[in-house]
Amino acid sequence: MLWIALALVLLAALGAPFFALIAAIALLGFHAQGYEPALVAVEIYRLAEMPVLVAIPLFTLAGYLLSESQAPRRLVRLTEAWFGWMPGGLAIVALVASALFTALTGASGVTIVALGAVLFPALLHGRYRENFSLGLITASGSLGMLFAPALPLIIYGVVAQQLNTTPGVRMEELFLAGILPGLLMLLVLAVYSIWQAPRDVERASFRWSEALAALKEARWELPLPILVLGGIYSGRIAPSEAAAVTALYVFLVTVVIRREVAFSRLPQVVREAMMLVGGLLVILGAAFALTNYLIDAEIPTRLFEWVQAHVHSRAVFMLALVVFLLLFGMLLEGYPAIVVLTPLILPIAIGYGMDPVHFGILFIALLQIGLFMAPLGMNLFIASYRFRKPVTVVIRDSLPFFVLLLLTALVITFVPQLSLALLDRG
């Protein structure tokens, strides 16, 4: 048993794909419980049985099509026209644009690479200090996962629903619950940016003509938030239907009306998007099997009893949870952490009186911060690679942002009302 565990940890460290590792644990677990391996396949086949999963390729396609078009540039122009006059305006532009981009594509590293390429030089040009700018771009990949239709929210929802918790976890509730905590993270970094903004430069003054022109230029993109958010947040249509409408609309705008994504580019773009989806869904499929094994072997229950015997105070449990989730967010890069840890920890969290929706929000908030936590957070290396700075410099420059977001995450953890206020149950 110990040897198998050690071998798997070693393989993970050597770079084995997460789906293979998770599937291996599930296969071994099913074998130990005396079940046929075909039952693992039954679990993976559930990828074809859940209506909500159709939303994942659709939203991803929409995100990739948008990022291939001129929409990111228009987004930057629009936010600049409306916020650029404020002190720290450009930094706020970077934060808001990155959050929206991550929410749509669900890929935080892509945000740093795609938007950072535009925003980093722009910040330097606007006379922001270089270490502030680098830190900001690195941290900006860690915003936006709490806003619909970000994939981490959907994945958490799907996995949590497997556990049949009381109270349950509904997708619309998760989407609503993410809004205020997500905005708080943005607000904290925006205030810090205003404080850090260069004071001696002349800022562009607000001009109605530019503001309206930017608005007009973005007229096709403007209905999108209403389509996505209105559809999902109203709870009137299912996430998969909102995804279908969004994807079709984005396709029509980027390929047919604006023609910014050429027809000949389409196979490339779809391929890139589907590689992400495929990589994600095989992990999820393997995780269905793992969850099933864990529940069958009563491992969450035993884990809960063990924790309860050792941790008596709720506050201590929650602090330990914060440290644990940050660490795993750093090591497992988001999605694998969600699918593996949710079945193990959610039952314990509920045992300590936490709401499963609130747990999901703080879980994702901590995971996205873990993405740029020293020393191993993935985004540190992406930023280091993209902007040709030593990792140590990236770590130093992003540290103030990390501390601020960590404090915000503690608030999100210890003030459940922030997540639950917009819900009926709040």
Add this chain to the structure above:
Amino acid sequence: MSLRQRLHRIEDLVLAVMGIGLLLLAGLQVCLRAFGGGVEWFDPLLRTMTLWLAMLGALVATREGRHLHIDLLARRLAERFGAWPGRLVLLFSTAVCVVLAQASYELVKLEYEGGAAAFAAVPNWLAMAILPLAFAWMALRFALQMIWPATAEPHA
């Protein structure tokens, strides 16, 4: 164009056609439903397409070595010890995919004998058939990569 490149082209094409197909069909279904219509078997069809897209996407990700994994240590070790740690990982991935391919083949066989329909006239076993196919294909790919390492293809 080599046989291998041609095969990659076909995979990409199927992926693209199916991805755009999913987008159009799902959009059409919502529009139809808004007017009180909606085709009943579209929903299971869309779900099955999602599974196929996922497996084909994973297959292409295998080809380019783009499955989610911990990257950092692997790169350091490769500098130190050459290709062997990577080969160990590939051996493991191959083994897991072989077992998964066989397990899902068993499932398809059971369904074939059971004979339920997934949607319209399409039987369940056919909808499932992508599982053993893709896992077997991935196993083969991982195995071959022990000899010829995966390379990300340049963007056109």
